[in-house]
Amino acid sequence: MKDRIARRAVLKAGIGLGAAGIFGARAPARAQARTKPLRLGVLTDMSGPYSNIGGPGSVEAVRMAVEDFGGRVRDLPIEVVTGDHQNKPDTGAGIARRWIDLEGVDAILDVPTSSVALAVQHVTREKGIATIFGTAAIESLTSEECSPTGIQYVYDTYSIANVTAKAAIANGGDTWFFVTADYGVGHAMEKMVGDVVTASGGKIRGAVRAPLGTADFSSFLLQAQASKAKIVAFANAGNDTVTSIKQAQEFGLVSGGQRLVGLLMFLSDIDALGLEAAQGSLFTTSFYWDADEEGRAWSTRYFARMKRMPNDVQAGLYSAVTHYLKAVQAAGANGIDAVRWMKDNEVSDFYARPGRIGQNGRMYKDMYLVEAKKPSESRKPWDYLKIVATSPASQSFRPEADSKCKLRA
Incomplete structure (x- = not known):
């Protein structure tokens, strides 16, 4: 009888902690809330054939989004880390695993080269990590290879x-x-x-x-x-x-x-x-910097940092990261719960007027x-x-x- 009562107590405690979310927003008073930073990993091509499409420009767009959000979410600092996958699927998947398992990265962003993107999505689907694709174009990311934590934000084939x-x-x-x-x-x-x-x-x-x-x-x-x-x-x-x-x-x-x-x-x-x-x-x-005043204003700020105007990948990543950080703030979690919030809430900014993310992870916009x-x-x-x-x-x-x-x- 005592064993059954003990097992029920353990089960109840486990359920309570599981429902708490990674930030402890709904945890019982005895549960310890998270204190480590929210870490965003920009996994891109830093020096190869797609470095002008994503690369350093994508990294800077993500940093701008973090700064404009205030650099913190749910009172935790936000950190941006970068990785160069060299357009090799095994390298990209290896970086993703290391980031998740050893370095506490909470979301992976950009990922040019469709073969690398598919390999990374396989890892992040297994790990329950939010993944926002800016540069990867292949439609299967939101079709037969879709993931509950994957979003393809800018375009597709x-x-x-x-x-x-x-x-x-x-x-x-x-x-x-x-x-x-x-x-x-x-x-x-x-x-x-x-x-x-x-x-x-x-x-x-x-x-x-x-x-x-x-x-x-x-x-x-x-x-x-x-x-x-x-x-x-x-x-x-x-x-x-x-x-x-x-x-x-x-x-x-x-x-x-x-x-x-x-x-x-x-x-x-x-x-x-x-x-x-x-x-x-x-x-x-999906975006042109000189199409309207709001787009020009953001692009001028980007130009001041990069000495070049943004393409649609870079503008899209800024929009996507901002939407993701709003989701983390609202949902109190950074994996599938944050992605669900992103799907449930419309995007309206200089990049998308409006935009919505389907259940398949596809961003729909003009x-x-x-x-x-x-x-x-x-x-x-x-x-x-x-x-x-x-x-x-x-x-x-x-x-x-x-x-x-x-x-x-």
């Missing part, structure tokens, strides 16, 4: 393919040729855009696969030129996008009447290319089709883009009801 392809086709771009990065996200973008093109009555004239880090695209571009396709689409990213588009201009594709489309392109790419080479390029983005200006159209530094069209969230992303994620409502 479906949205960038869907918005860009439909707009280009509507403007007469009914024949396409692909220069595709020979890895998962490149293949995914080519397939998604190809499906949109063929469903709209267009034709695919051909495709070539280029390894990551290709320095000479000449053979691929000659095939694109010979195809006489109206649209030459670059299903790559980072330094590969910059190199391939610059060489396409040199080979005379644009002067010969073909139009260049970047399927995963960023403001930082336009800066690296220069408007002379980038002019006329179409791509989809997207923008943009075109790189001619040099003569640019009136000031970083005046690189013009917004051609706004695509509502409902038309940009795959409907949540069609997601393969088993977490959806």
